[in-house]
Amino acid sequence: MSIWEYANPKKFMETSSWALPWVTGLAVVTLLTGLVWGFFFTPDDYRQGSTVKIIYIHVPAAMMAINCWAMMLVTSLIWLVRRHHVSVLAAKAAAPVGMTMTLIALFTGAIWGQPMWGTWWAWDPRLTSFLILFLFYLGYLALWEAVDDPDSAADLTSVLCLVGSVFALLSRYAVLFWNQGLHQGASLSLDSKEHVSDVFAYPLWTSMAGFVLLFLTLVLLRTRTEIRARRLRALEARERMA
Amino acid sequence: MVGLGKYAATVLGAYAVTILLLAVLVIATLRRGRVMRERLEAQERRMARHG
Amino acid sequence: MLALLLRDLRLATRAGGGFGLSLAFFLIVTVLVPFGVGPQSERLAAIAPGILWVGALLACLLSLDRIFALDREDGSLDLLATAPVPLEGVVAVKAVAHWLTTGLPLTLAAPVLGILLSLPAGGYVWLALSLALGTPALSFIGAFGAAVTVGLKRGGLLLSLLVLPLYIPTLIFGAEAARRGTEGLSPATPLLMLAGITLGALALLPFAGAAAIRAGLR
Numbered sequence: 001m002s003i004w005e006y007a008n009p010k011k012f013m014e015t016s017s018w019a020l021p022w023v024t025g026l027a028v029v030t031l032l033t034g035l036v037w038g039f040f041f042t043p044d045d046y047r048q049g050s051t052v053k054i055i056y057i058h059v060p061a062a063m064m065a066i067n068c069w070a071m072m073l074v075t076s077l078i079w080l081v082r083r084h085h086v087s088v089l090a091a092k093a094a095a096p097v098g099m100t101m102t103l104i105a106l107f108t109g110a111i112w113g114q115p116m117w118g119t120w121w122a123w124d125p126r127l128t129s130f131l132i133l134f135l136f137y138l139g140y141l142a143l144w145e146a147v148d149d150p151d152s153a154a155d156l157t158s159v160l161c162l163v164g165s166v167f168a169l170l171s172r173y174a175v176l177f178w179n180q181g182l183h184q185g186a187s188l189s190l191d192s193k194e195h196v197s198d199v200f201a202y203p204l205w206t207s208m209a210g211f212v213l214l215f216l217t218l219v220l221l222r223t224r225t226e227i228r229a230r231r232l233r234a235l236e237a238r239e240r241m242a
Numbered sequence: 243m244v245g246l247g248k249y250a251a252t253v254l255g256a257y258a259v260t261i262l263l264l265a266v267l268v269i270a271t272l273r274r275g276r277v278m279r280e281r282l283e284a285q286e287r288r289m290a291r292h293g
Numbered sequence: 294m295l296a297l298l299l300r301d302l303r304l305a306t307r308a309g310g311g312f313g314l315s316l317a318f319f320l321i322v323t324v325l326v327p328f329g330v331g332p333q334s335e336r337l338a339a340i341a342p343g344i345l346w347v348g349a350l351l352a353c354l355l356s357l358d359r360i361f362a363l364d365r366e367d368g369s370l371d372l373l374a375t376a377p378v379p380l381e382g383v384v385a386v387k388a389v390a391h392w393l394t395t396g397l398p399l400t401l402a403a404p405v406l407g408i409l410l411s412l413p414a415g416g417y418v419w420l421a422l423s424l425a426l427g428t429p430a431l432s433f434i435g436a437f438g439a440a441v442t443v444g445l446k447r448g449g450l451l452l453s454l455l456v457l458p459l460y461i462p463t464l465i466f467g468a469e470a471a472r473r474g475t476e477g478l479s480p481a482t483p484l485l486m487l488a489g490i491t492l493g494a495l496a497l498l499p500f501a502g503a504a505a506i507r508a509g510l511r
Binding site: 132 | 434437445447458459465482486497498507511
């Protein structure tokens, strides 16, 4: 029994249909716990007032925006090396989720920045990096839409994802070099002295776990849809041939 | 209700935007999933009938 | 390979090859900027390095879809793909030809256009140097983008959408080098980064471009 068995679409459909209700339930419970805990049962920050509550959506969304791209990179590589269709379909399924997470991070950041920094938008390295990440998601999805042949589309988008990852990283460092920003450092790194205090950290961890589970649920659902779409296409083609 | 103080609009706005975006994503996912499932089932039935 | 390079250069420079188009576009963009931001020379001087970099980048983008599209239409791309030369080499040669017909003329034209934007005297050398170092990267990234979108309907628009985000690091370091040079600061760090990006693009992107062409032809 190896992990590659899940690359078989039939096996994937069976396993995911069994796992999906559990993952969905867990996602709803964890997300609600994290957000309700954060929203109703945490104190205000002495400097930021109640705006600190935005952290429970802003940070997890930003984390998922990046992790989603990392996941797409891995699954694209698996497609290029081992030619497993489920892998590349998972990448396709994840992209809109990652793009939405990027948008959430940008919007909540803008809304948060308005009272804190006195501006909706600044060309701060982190904000700029996320805007660039959004452009990469946009290009990746547009390429999927533009190519008719599914295998060519999978190859082209996977190559784009690899090259895009390198350039996204480059942009990150270029942008850091270009402008020093307003944004605070990492909120949750384990050895950081600027660690947020435990009162905020525990609900934040919960909320992050909730976002991970939500992402997993949506990707499973969407990958199942993509597999069905692919099978439908194959059946229609076979019918036309007959 | 917790007191949000003078930043109530900010906090509620951020949560509202998030919920709106997530709702759009979830609804789009579910709708496309249902459409694909139905179309695939119809296609499989038709092909089973005609051999 | 050399024959391919000469062929591409001949095709680009003869009438209707679009050789002068990028240069004309660069000129027009540069002329339009003062109409947009006003004729005050100190304001123009402050933004001149950035405007010239963005203008050169857009002019470069304009001619990208020609790299493979014509060969695709008349079938010579299929011949090249099955020819005994490696496809990676073909992509690299095409990118070099694009640079010789677009990047190099843009680099040479930029200082002249700098006069129109009252670029300070110290900036000309650094502007030309940063463009000379950066435009090869633009051509190689562009050749990769052209390879991905070759054979697609509405490929031109998609090409811009794919390539422009990839241009961001090159633009940042290039414009930063030109700006620092113009203001009398040391442009060494951004220039080194720019050279690094160019060398990396030269070394790696022909492989990605060849993979994309193979996927597209299948």
